[in-house]
Amino acid sequence: xxxxxxxxxxxxxxxxxxxxxxxxxxxxxxxxxxxxxxxxxxxxxxxxxxxxxxxxxxxxxxxxxxxxxxxxxxxxxxxxxxxxxxxxxxxxxxxxxxxxxxxxxxxxxxxxxxxxxxxxxxxxxxxxxxxxxxxxxxxxxxxxxxxxxxxxxxxxxxxxxxxxxxxxxxxxxxxxxxxxxxxxxxxxxxxxxxxxxxxxxxxxxxxxxxxxxxxxxxxxxxxxxxxxxxxxxxxxxxxxxxxxxxxxxx
Amino acid sequence: xxxxxxxxxxxxxxxxxxxxxxxxxxxxxxxxxxxxxxxxxxxxxxxxxxxxxxxxxxxxxxxxxxxxxxxxxxxxxxxxxxxxxxxxxxxxxxxxxxxxxxxxxxxxxxxxxxxxxxxxxxxxxxxxxxxxxxxxxxxxxxxxxxxxxxxxxxxxxxxxxxxxxxxxxxxxxxxxxxxxxxxxxxxxxxxxxxxxxxxxxxxxxxxxxxxxxxxxxxxxxxxxxxxxxxxxxxxxxxxxxxxxxxxxxxxxxxxxxxxxxxxxxxxxxxxxxxxxxxxxxxxxxxxxxxxxxxxxxxxxxxxxxxxxxxxxxxxxxxxxxxxxxxxxxxxxxxxxxxxxxxxxxxxxxxxxxxxxxxxxxxxxxxxxxxxxxxxxxxxxxxxxxxxxxxxxxxxxxxxxxxxxxxxxxxxxxxxxxxxxxxxxxxxxxxxxxxxxxxxxxxxxxxxxxxxxxxxxxxxxxxxxxxxxxxxxxxxxxxxxxxxxxxxxxxxxxxxxxx
Ligand code: SF4
Numbered sequence: 022x023x024x025x026x027x028x029x030x031x032x033x034x035x036x037x038x039x040x041x042x043x044x045x046x047x048x049x050x051x052x053x054x055x056x057x058x059x060x061x062x063x064x065x066x067x068x069x070x071x072x073x074x075x076x077x078x079x080x081x082x083x084x085x086x087x088x089x090x091x092x093x094x095x096x097x098x099x100x101x102x103x104x105x106x107x108x109x110x111x112x113x114x115x116x117x118x119x120x121x122x123x124x125x126x127x128x129x130x131x132x133x134x135x136x137x138x139x140x141x142x143x144x145x146x147x148x149x150x151x152x153x154x155x156x157x158x159x160x161x162x163x164x165x166x167x168x169x170x171x172x173x174x175x176x177x178x179x180x181x182x183x184x185x186x187x188x189x190x191x192x193x194x195x196x197x198x199x200x201x202x203x204x205x206x207x208x209x210x211x212x213x214x215x216x217x218x219x220x221x222x223x224x225x226x227x228x229x230x231x232x233x234x235x236x237x238x239x240x241x242x243x244x245x246x247x248x249x250x251x252x253x254x255x256x257x258x259x260x261x262x263x264x265x266x267x268x269x270x271x
Numbered sequence: 272x273x274x275x276x277x278x279x280x281x282x283x284x285x286x287x288x289x290x291x292x293x294x295x296x297x298x299x300x301x302x303x304x305x306x307x308x309x310x311x312x313x314x315x316x317x318x319x320x321x322x323x324x325x326x327x328x329x330x331x332x333x334x335x336x337x338x339x340x341x342x343x344x345x346x347x348x349x350x351x352x353x354x355x356x357x358x359x360x361x362x363x364x365x366x367x368x369x370x371x372x373x374x375x376x377x378x379x380x381x382x383x384x385x386x387x388x389x390x391x392x393x394x395x396x397x398x399x400x401x402x403x404x405x406x407x408x409x410x411x412x413x414x415x416x417x418x419x420x421x422x423x424x425x426x427x428x429x430x431x432x433x434x435x436x437x438x439x440x441x442x443x444x445x446x447x448x449x450x451x452x453x454x455x456x457x458x459x460x461x462x463x464x465x466x467x468x469x470x471x472x473x474x475x476x477x478x479x480x481x482x483x484x485x486x487x488x489x490x491x492x493x494x495x496x497x498x499x500x501x502x503x504x505x506x507x508x509x510x511x512x513x514x515x516x517x518x519x520x521x522x523x524x525x526x527x528x529x530x531x532x533x534x535x536x537x538x539x540x541x542x543x544x545x546x547x548x549x550x551x552x553x554x555x556x557x558x559x560x561x562x563x564x565x566x567x568x569x570x571x572x573x574x575x576x577x578x579x580x581x582x583x584x585x586x587x588x589x590x591x592x593x594x595x596x597x598x599x600x601x602x603x604x605x606x607x608x609x610x611x612x613x614x615x616x617x618x619x620x621x622x623x624x625x626x627x628x629x630x631x632x633x634x635x636x637x638x639x640x641x642x643x644x645x646x647x648x649x650x651x652x653x654x655x656x657x658x659x660x661x662x663x664x665x666x667x668x669x670x671x672x673x674x675x676x677x678x679x680x681x682x683x684x685x686x687x688x689x690x691x692x693x694x695x696x697x698x699x700x701x702x703x704x705x706x707x708x709x710x711x712x713x714x715x716x717x718x719x720x721x722x723x724x725x726x727x728x729x730x731x732x733x734x735x736x737x738x739x740x741x742x743x744x745x746x747x748x749x750x751x752x753x754x755x756x757x758x759x760x761x762x763x764x765x766x767x768x769x
Contacts, residue, residue: 024593025530025593028530028534028589028590028593029530032533032534032537032586035537045547046544046547046548047544047547047548047549047551048547048548048550048551049547049551050551050552050557067460068460068462070458070460070462070463070465070466071463071466087466087556088551088552088556088557089462089466089556089557090551090557090565091462094565102551148418149422150418150425151418151422151423151424151425151447152425152446153446153447153448153449153765154424154447154473154765155470155471155472155473155474155765156423156424156472156473156474156763156764156765157470157473157474157476157554157556158473159422159423159424159473160473160474160517160554161553161554162422163421163422164540167533167536167537167540168533168536168537169537169540179421179422181420181421182420193447193449194449196446196447196448196449196768197388197448198386198397198445198446198447198448198768199417199425199446199447201397201398202417202418202425202446206418222470227470228454228458228463228466228467228470229449229450229451229454229470231457232388232449232450232453232454232457233388233389233450233453234387234388234448234449234450234453235449235450252470252552252556253473253553253554253556255553
């Protein structure tokens with residue numbers, strides 16, 4: 022016991038004190054900035070593996086971008102990735118970054134239902150459903166609760182049963198074989214409930230878009246409350262996105 | 272000649288693979304497996320001129336070669352099974368049966384594999400899996416999943432229990448099927464295919480991506496330079512350290528040892544953060560590329576890594592010492608979830624799941640790829656086949672991997688600034704690529720047509736072999752020990768389901 026306490030003691034402080042201002046180490050690829058330099062736009066479109074780039078003017082859809090950084094390597098003066106990890110939004114449109122834009126991605130307050138912040142701002146219990154996920158977003162969602170990110174301090178937690186949940190977090194491109202279990206899980210969650218899509222596979226299908234093994238119909242049936250881009254999502258993107266969604270509003 | 276003998280990542284003309292009559296094909300491959308230094312690394316089929324071509328790949332672990340042979344059969348034909356002679360083939364024949372409707376007269380367990388979208392029998396669906404049933408007043412069934420209590424991937428576990436004791440477990444997979452093998456053909460750009468490889472199993476990104484690029488470079492007749500090999504080898508070992516550490520944390524969680532869970536958990540953070548420092552992604556997506564490396568691992572980066580290990584090791588050692596001597600932990604780890612050596616070799620387990628049962632099976636030593644021949648790798652072997660063995664392997668492999676990375680960085684290859692670009696893939700060729708990921712051997716096989724276009728791509732995650740080991744491990748254990756058994760294997764759902 023004494024030994025355990027000793028070990029515990031010399032771990033020091035591991036949690037990130039202010040989750041909204043934490044800096045990510047290294048060369049994280051977060052929100053990109055697209056300059057107005059003239060380039061061969063078709064080349065840019067052609068190199069992107071997930072069809073995230075669109076032209077005239079150049080746009081990157083963070084709901085599709087797998088953050089491989091290849092466009093920035095090929096056109097370093099055109100595209101730069103910043104370390105801004107606050108890239109979640111509740112409006113699909115807002116994930117699209119346009120040429121010449123350099124402003125933070127925000128939530129659209131008009132689209133947030135009143136009950137979301139009225140009921141969930143101090144406590145949000147989530148049920149996670151991996152529907153064709155590759156276990157990378159799942160690992161990062163687990164990391165959100167570890168001693169470093171410690172999402173639990175905001176009352177945000179994953180729970181074992183949909184019956185205890187206030188919403189579901191979907192990862193993966195939604196395989197045909199998971200379509201029914203996903204629906205059952207959603208139906209078993211009591212109202213009011215929210216839906217969060219974590220990762221580009223969930224948001225757009227990612228590299229799996231168009232595969233005949235998917236069935237994404239569920240996603241068009243309901244209002245999505247939060248889109249969290251990334252492949253995988255970064256825990257800071259996820260936690261900050263949710264904090265914005267449930268923060269107290271008038 | 273019954274087979275063609277090839278090296279790991281050797282590109283050969285597809286026509287040079289001997290085509291045998293089915294009886295001879297069966298006899299040859301199953302008799303090889305009578306000796307313990309042979310094991311099946313892949314056995315699969317694909318549509319070929321209106322028929323089904325079967326390709327069997329048997330590794331010779333002593334010589335470091337792979338025996339490739341093939342046979343052509345009719346769709347919906349009824350055959351005698353390899354499985355009848357050696358259980359290690361069971362999952363491969365299940366897949367062949369599911370995909371092409373080939374029937375076997377003497378397969379013991381011809382169950383659905385993953386309900387792939389292009390399966391032969393569309394009436395067989397994930398909702399109507401034929402579970403093994405038992406007629407009994409005393410016994411009861413417990414069904415868990417597909418969605419589990421934690422944040423993990425879906426799969427269904429059906430137990431038959433006698434009170435608290437598990438008599439039988441059947442594992443139904445396929446929920447994660449995304450049609451990856453087909454997408455390798457559909458998506459024509461190299462970057463798309465690399466991205467697919469990165470997303471086969473997001474916890475084994477370095478493993479699957481290295482396997483793909485090794486294969487692709489071989490198809491393009493491209494010899495990767497030392498710097499590329501170095502970066503890939505470091506990435507593979509770092510992935511092993513990261514996931515093993517996370518697994519030790521999760522195993523502590525499952526036996527309610529909070530301190531171990533937190534400390535191993537926080538020790539994993541700097542390791543995966545290092546991937547971010549190196550390549551911008553915590554799970555190494557974006558790092559490994561065919562014929563190039565955007566993120567050279569130069570001296571400063573290596574020093575950062577050494578510093579990381581200097582901090583990691585004392586805390587890790589201390590936590591291990593405590594965990595591995597704590598009676599409450601040992602009571603849950605020892606003699607729980609045993610897979611005997613006999614069972615493990617009969618079902619053909621690979622990687623960690625083989626080594627914990629006393630089987631010396633490790634591609635890094637038998638068929639070395641990338642920089643492993645220079646490391647002269649000695650696999651870590653345990654003999655009890657229980658949860659404790661699986662925990663110990665992780666602990667020791669972490670230390671070994673740290674040692675390897677330290678050793679490799681004594682001699683950092685200089686950055687190669689004038690690489691040639693990849694030529695197009697060779698026509699009418701076949702390549703098999705094996706990589707020892709942290710779970711075990713990953714195997715990718717590719718075939719090209721006369722224009723050098725991919726006509727078939729096959730992915731095998733080590734989990735294909737190993738899920739049955741979990742089912743056997745829990746027999747006669749208490750059902751409350753299932754979570755720790757499951758975590759101690761930590762097999763991939765998406766890697767299996769593809
Ligand atoms: S970083 Fe995003 S936009 Fe750029 S090439 Fe990769 S996927 Fe496309």
